[in-house]
Amino acid sequence: MYGLNPLILLDLLPMPNIYVFKHKDAQAKADYAKKLHERVKAQIETKNENYAKQANKGRKKIVFELSDWVWVHMRKERFP
Numbered sequence: 474m475y476g477l478n479p480l481i482l483l484d485l486l487p488m489p490n491i492y493v494f495k496h497k498d499a500q501a502k503a504d505y506a507k508k509l510h511e512r513v514k515a516q517i518e519t520k521n522e523n524y525a526k527q528a529n530k531g532r533k534k535i536v537f538e539l540s541d542w543v544w545v546h547m548r549k550e551r552f553p
Contacts, residue, residue, distance in 0.1 A: 537543060
């Protein structure tokens, strides 16, 4: 659309005037990008929590102590 492929997220942010680039506009753009990164990070964390909750549904939570004995079973096809 703009005649170039965006390399980073900042390339996709709209600029009010391409030819006039003031310090105030640059600071506002940087603040917007930081807020956007924070929102995306929070969204990724909540989605990961949801995925983990779905994957662990029906499993028992077992906490082992240091001196507990456990039986480890390894499949032959994975560990020849």
